Amino acid sequence: MWAVLVVATLVGAAFLARSLWRRGLALGRAVGGAAEATAGAADRGTERADQLRAAHPVPGPALGTDPAVLRDRLAQVRAERARRRAVRADRHRRTYETWRQVWR
Helix, strand or coil, X not given: CHHHHHHHHHHHHHHHHHHHHXXXXXXXXXXXXXXXXXXXXXXXXXXXXXXXXXXXXXXXXXXXXXXHHHHHHHHHHHHHHHHHHHHHHHHHHHHHHHHHHHCC
């Protein structure tokens, strides 16, 4: 009787070891795939950050620049900010109206 129990325990342990081995291999493959995906995302993020820096350069110091040029630049920046504010307000208004229609 004891021999049957010992053999059954060993067979069960073998199945458990095989299952754990397979799960470990699958986990290793998944971690490898996740590492590759993370590296790709980091590369794309770096490229996008470089593109944004090139598209929107930070202006340098304005010491010694003609005040008329600076005033014109300030007017442009303020006009762009007002335009973005109006677009955002319109988008918010439409969103709030949608919410009101849903919750009535």
